[in-house]
Amino acid sequence: MLNTMFFSLLGALSVIIYFFNTIFWLIPILIFSFLKLIPIEIWRTFMSYLLDGCATLWISVNSCNQFLFSRTKIEVTGLEGLSQKDWYLVISNHRSWVDILVLQRVFNRKIPFLKFFLKKELIWVPFLGVAWWALDFPFMHRYSKKLIAKKPHLKGKDLESTRKACEKFKYKPVSIMNFVEGTRLTEEKQKRLSGQFQHLLKPKAGGMAFVLGAMGEQLHKLLDVTIHYPQDTPSFWDFACGKVSYIKVDIQTHSIEDILRDDIYGPDYFNNPEQRVKFQRWLTGLWLQKDQRLQSMSDNNNTDKPAATND
Numbered sequence: 001m002l003n004t005m006f007f008s009l010l011g012a013l014s015v016i017i018y019f020f021n022t023i024f025w026l027i028p029i030l031i032f033s034f035l036k037l038i039p040i041e042i043w044r045t046f047m048s049y050l051l052d053g054c055a056t057l058w059i060s061v062n063s064c065n066q067f068l069f070s071r072t073k074i075e076v077t078g079l080e081g082l083s084q085k086d087w088y089l090v091i092s093n094h095r096s097w098v099d100i101l102v103l104q105r106v107f108n109r110k111i112p113f114l115k116f117f118l119k120k121e122l123i124w125v126p127f128l129g130v131a132w133w134a135l136d137f138p139f140m141h142r143y144s145k146k147l148i149a150k151k152p153h154l155k156g157k158d159l160e161s162t163r164k165a166c167e168k169f170k171y172k173p174v175s176i177m178n179f180v181e182g183t184r185l186t187e188e189k190q191k192r193l194s195g196q197f198q199h200l201l202k203p204k205a206g207g208m209a210f211v212l213g214a215m216g217e218q219l220h221k222l223l224d225v226t227i228h229y230p231q232d233t234p235s236f237w238d239f240a241c242g243k244v245s246y247i248k249v250d251i252q253t254h255s256i257e258d259i260l261r262d263d264i265y266g267p268d269y270f271n272n273p274e275q276r277v278k279f280q281r282w283l284t285g286l287w288l289q290k291d292q293r294l295q296s297m298s299d300n301n302n303t304d305k306p307a308a309t310n311d
Contacts, residue, residue, distance in 0.1 A: 011241030014069035018062065018240070025058040030127055033134035048172060051134050052113045059108045066105065070242045074106060078251030082110045085173050087218055089211060089256065090114065092225035093200055093290060094179040095233045098244070102227055103177065106249055111223075112175045117211060136174070138166050140210065162214040169218050176215065180208050180283065185233075196284075199294040203287045205280045209269050212256070216265065222254040226290050228297040248297050 029051060036047040066072060082088075088111050092103065107114060113135070120139040123129040133139070141161040181201040195202070212219075228248040238244055259265055264282045266275045 007241040007243060010069045011237055014065055014240040014242075017065045017069075021058060021061045021065065025054050025061075026127075026131070029054050029131050029134065033130045036134045045172070047134070048136055052136075055113045055135060056108060059104045059113075062101065063105045063108060066101070066239075070239055070244065072239065072242070072244045072247060074102065074247045074249060076106055076249045076251070078253065079106075079110060081253065082107075082223075084109065084112055086111065087169065087173055087220045088112070088175040088223055089208075089215075089219045089221070090175055090177045090223045090225060091180050091208065092177075093227055093294070094181050094184045095227065095229060096184065097236050098229075098234050098239045099179075099227055101236075101239065102247060102249065103225065106251075107175070112173045114175050114177045116177050117207070136168070136172070138162065138176070138214070141165070162210075166215050166218065169215060174218075176211055176219070178208050178211055180204055180287075182207070197287065197291045199298070200287055200291050203283045205276070205283050208283065209265060209276075209279060212259075212265050213267070213269060216256065216260055219256050222256050222259065224252040224254060224286060224290065226250040226252075226293050226297075228294055230297070230301045250293055250297075 032047055032051050032054070036044055036051070038044070090103070090107070090111075092099065103114060115135065115137045117138050117140050118132060120141050123133055123139055125132075139162070180203040182204045183201070185199075185201050226249070228250075229244065230246055230248065231244060234244045259282075263278075265279050266272065269275045269279060
């Protein structure tokens with residue numbers, strides 16, 4: 001009983017700090033967002049770096065919060081050679097909302113601030129829409145198959161528009177995050193979709209292909225991240241309360257230039273069925289390797305001890 005109350009108190013204090021830290025940094029981000037509307041290119045570039053700095057400090061305080069209350073040890077392999085001055089596409093398995101906190105903590109100040117592709121309609125979300133725009137979150141211009149059937153001239157225009165919107169990343173390093181499974185893995189989904197993977201859902205190639213189509217020539221490296229929770233999948237509350245003592249993260253680095261050069265992904269992906277099959281097979285192979293890594297991590301749960309962390 002006392003133990004439960006103690007963990008609940010830690011969790012409550014941690015959540016309060018998360019909340020006030022978010023509000024604290026959201027205010028300057030919103031102010032700088034409106035200042036970024038001034039149509040002077042050098043000024044906008046300066047504001048972009050300033051806004052990314054605010055986001056980085058927000059993550060840093062969240063990490064301090066975790067060290068104080070969650071006290072979760074994260075063992076990371078594969079951080080060598082990463083840089084804040086490079087361009088990355090980051091993919092990962094998805095088990096919990098805690099994944100995002102883990103990824104932010106692991107990559108903070110190691111690579112550029114993580115950004116997600118968002119639907120263009122989200123730019124109209126009050127306050128957050130302009131903040132996402134100011135933080136250079138890429139917005140997708142996607143047309144439905146139904147609309148393209150009615151207006152064939154729109155075919156390919158969505159990718160072309162998104163590509164133009166992402167031209168700014170030629171000069172500003174960026175990290176694009178994509179959960180290629182499309183949704184979090186749960187026991188129900190695993191039972192319903194049981195097949196060739198023991199610890200994962202089947203990867204969906206469309207989202208990753210869209211990122212490569214829009215930004216492939218600008219991105220340099222693919223970071224394939226595997227997150228393993230030895231104590232089973234935690235909730236955010238479990239994490240905040242300090243009930244998650246140990247997490248393993250493995251990072252595999254691949255060259256995007258090799259992916260494009262070897263025709264694993266081709267520019268005609270969305271129009272060529274053979275190209276789509278080829279890319280899906282490659283991604284499935286990558287996911288099978290990830291599944292084997294997760295099985296190996298699971299097999300070692302009883303023997304591994306959280307010795308040193310390098311996050």
